[in-house]
Amino acid sequence: MTAIREKFRARVGEPGLIIAPGAADVLTAKLVEQLGFEAVYVGGYGIASVAHGLPDTGLVPVTELIAHAGAIAGAVDLPVIADLDDGGGTPIRIRHHVRLLERAGIAAFHLEDLDLGGGKHLGTDERLRPLEAAVANVQAAVDARSDEDLLVIGRTDALAAGRGLDEAIDRLGAYAEAGADLVFAAALHPSDVARVAAAVDRPLLNTFIPDAAAPDQLDTSERDGARIVVHSSSAFRVAYEAVRGLLVELKAERTDRSLGSWDTVRAQIDDTIGARAWRRYLP
Known part of the structure; x- marks a missing residue:
């Protein structure tokens, strides 16, 4: 697994967009590998809905997110990008979970700044953690790894929480300063990729947005500076x-x-x- 991480870190530093389709199960992940993609994404929405029949609102324990992503990592020779939710919400829990995730063979993971007690994906107002606490969580994730090639992705949900693009950029900058290797603003529209990529000195991960107004968003995202685009839910949407x-x-x-x-x-x-x-x- 160390070799996969080392190769993936090097690839992230090279030109060219990395497209990472989402997989909620091993069979889909093996199809992603068979068809020649460079990475596979394992998101919390897919695990919660497909494996548990639950909404993606923090109900699936972090250890189960890790086990599910680890099963996929053990079945493919691709780097797995995993969703760690909030990692447990506190530095001490994040430290523990990152060590488990590292042993599970994950190549990269994102850590969000939502306070999951305020809801998520339920149509309610979403709450962000105070910036100081969110930065401490990112620092704990960075410090916890023993393999420096494990990529930590600092994620903000400022846009989903209605805080706007300026706060999202400020938070991503703080997570970069805390040691995050990449940054990710959830719900970032492709038209705003260039602004974020220019403002934050880290490679940018973005999600493909099912939006008929932006059918060429992979091309525009690459042009505007995104390094990775995850196509998070399309495969299991088709399956459903x-x-x-x-x-x-x-x-x-x-x-x-x-x-x-x-x-x-x-x-x-x-x-x-x-x-x-x-x-x-x-x-």
Whole structure:
């Protein structure tokens, strides 16, 4: 895992956008690898909704986020970028969780500055931690790692909390000064990437926003200075829509004839998971 981290840190310092599709499960992550992407993203929204049927509002323990991302990291030879939520919310908890995450083989993780007691993704007003406390959390994350190639990404949710772009930039600058290797402003629109990238002296990670007004946002984000764009929820959104469509058909028409050939799909899945390699261990 150290070699993967070392290579990924070097890659982040090179020109060219890194596109990291999101994966909420190992099979999707292996598809990401098979199709030639440079990294895979494991977000808290996917883990909460797909694995637990819960909203992404801090209900999944940090240790479970780490275990889920670690299972994916153990199954692919790609750097895994993980969502650590608030890391537990205090420096001592963050120190513990970063050490667990490092042992799990994660290459990079982001740490947010939301006070999760104020809600998240529930349509309520979101609260930020005071800047001093958020900076102390980033410093704890940086200090906790024993492998300097583990990338710490300082994340602010200032935009989602209604604080505006100026505060988001100020917070990212403070997290950079605290030692964060990259910065990430959640809900940053592609049209504002250039301003953030110019204002903060760290590589910028951004999320792909499902927005018909910005269909070329990967190209514009690269042009404007983003280093990594995570396509966080698209894969399991497609999976949800497909499974729901199948179940509607099965319920209404008592058939699954809209599906492709199972033999064909089974062969593709077996290829993705490397099933053939296991045959030699059979008697």
